[in-house]
Amino acid sequence: LFVFLFHGTAFLTLRLAKTSLILRCQEVALKTGAIAAIFFVLxxxxxxxxxxxxxxxxAAVALVGAALFFIMAMLSMKLGKGKASFLLSSAAIxxxxxxxxxxxxxxxxxxxxNPAWSLTITNASSSPYTLSVMTVAAGIFVPIVLIYQSWSYYIFRKRVTAKDAEEHY
Known part of the structure; x- marks a missing residue:
């Protein structure tokens, strides 16, 4: 939860135009990042x-790497580098x-x-027919979702300003 709060505030530093809001986001990010670091170690x-x-x-190398990425993300946030912080927290996740x-x-x-009763890839997999149907469904709907996401990111590509908020009241 706290890692994602940090990640969200890092994203907000990229999206906001007003410096005072960016500074508030950085404060929140550093506080939630400190809590996240404690819970990550736990x-x-x-x-x-x-x-x-x-x-x-x-797994061990990836977990240690995640910790290092997150520490670097917090340092980047402290230095006011929102983009680096966002990318490093993404890498940590x-x-x-x-x-x-x-x-x-x-x-x-x-x-x-009982460890013998664990759910494995083999005993959780679907039948070949189900996999065939889902492949066709994914082939149709994944491109639609990707097109929609691309359009959404294109529409919201600019930083949010006070003028944007006034236009929608």
Whole structure:
């Protein structure tokens, strides 16, 4: 939650035009970033203690990389570099996701009752017919979503100013 709050405020520093609002976003980002760092360390300690995630080298390296990316994102925010902060927090989120997927593979969900009952990729996969239908559906709808997203980013590409807010009242 706090990592994503930091990430959102880093994004706002890129979207806002008024300097006072950008400075407020930077303050909020640094506060939420400090809380996020504490919870991230707690998460890593609990992951090391209660799971076997760190036994896979890719997962361990990705988690350490995520921590380094996030620290660099906070330093960038402190220096007032919103774009670098946003990109580094994005990298931290991606690295954390990679770490957990790599560490869990081939499991999707670990059973707390018996590790043999864990949900794996094999026993969670769909039938060949379902996969065929979903491939066709994805082939149709993914381009539509990508076109819509591209259009949305194009429309909202400029920084938000006070004039923009006045025009919509």
């Amino acid at each position: 998460c890593m300690a609990m992951t090391l203690t209660y799971t076997d995630l760190f036994t896979k080298p890719v 991606v690295a954390t996701t990679v770490a957990f997927f790599a560490g869990l593979f081939p499991r999707l969900m670990v059973s707390s009752l």
